[in-house]
Amino acid sequence: MSIPAEPVAIPAQVSALARGAALTPVWRNGIGGLTFRTDDGRFIKWGPLDPEANMHDEAERMRWARRWITVPEVLEQGQDAEHEWLVTIALDARSAVDPRWAEDPGTAVRAVGEALRAMHDTLPVADCPWEWSVPTRIAIAERRGIEIPDAFRDAPEIDRLVVAHGDACMPNTLLAADGRWTAHVDLAALGTADRWADIAVASMSTEWNCGLGWEDALIEAYGVEPDRERLAYYRDLWNAT
Structure with missing residues (x-):
């Protein structure tokens, strides 16, 4: 991409x-x-x-x-x-991976973490008609012909159920000219899930877009301590599906 x-x-x-x-x-x-x-x-x-x-x-x-x-x-x-x-x-904003932010990855990473937290805090779980749960994701993968190891069916206990973005990679947050987040895009997989399903992918995507060393900075901007077990599980699930 x-x-x-x-x-x-x-x-x-x-x-x-x-x-x-x-x-x-x-x-x-x-x-x-x-x-x-x-x-x-x-x-x-x-x-x-x-x-x-x-x-x-x-x-x-x-x-x-x-x-x-x-x-x-x-x-x-x-x-x-x-x-x-x-x-x-079109909104008056640019993707967090726009060349504008190539020389200022710290601003972009912080904005993506803050934007994801705001989404999770704002969208109402009770009103959301879609799921992005582990069973749903496994079922979709299997319909595509992907063989999912049994180990993925034993997911960590849900920490906090939110309306998840479903593709929280850095390109899908838009930033204003001053570096503050303004909007979210690419919501085709939006649905309820553990918040770590999004946090894991968003933080992992910092390496693809900004290089090494930014994963925990995004998690800090989100406002939680890194949960290594859930991060590892949801990153592996993302890569498997």
Whole structure:
């Protein structure tokens, strides 16, 4: 997953959704999906149809979460036999892995930790209609044909049940120009889970995006002491599924 460095071919569906607006590619994910920014204040996300964590689910979760936290407003969502797309209003913010923060990883890491804590403290568990529990994640992985070792079925006791982001990697927090977090994106897997399921992934992603030595700084910004057992379990589960 990265910001495209080479020229990107614009899919026909993206061109149609742009309706004449100029397009700038801003992200390519691991399965070939692309995100473009338009010059009229929108983002267009396009990629292969995913039956498990699709953009229809993402749009539904974004609309739900916007009742309590800041996420981009959904304008359009659709799919055909092979691809899916999502159009949202652009916010005045940049991803925590934007080049703007490459020379100031401490600010970005702190903002991501604080943003994740705010999400967990704000979204109401009782009102959330989705799960991101261990059994749910294992079931999804098995439907994809992934063999999950039995050891993963013995999860640590839940520390605190929250509405989890589901993909709390650093790119999915947006920062304002002053370095404060402003919004969350990529909510296709949002659902109830132990908070450590998110903390483990968010802190692990600091190594991918900032280099070694930032994991505990994110956890400190979140506001808890590192729980090494839960961190290890949920990182291994992430990598296995």
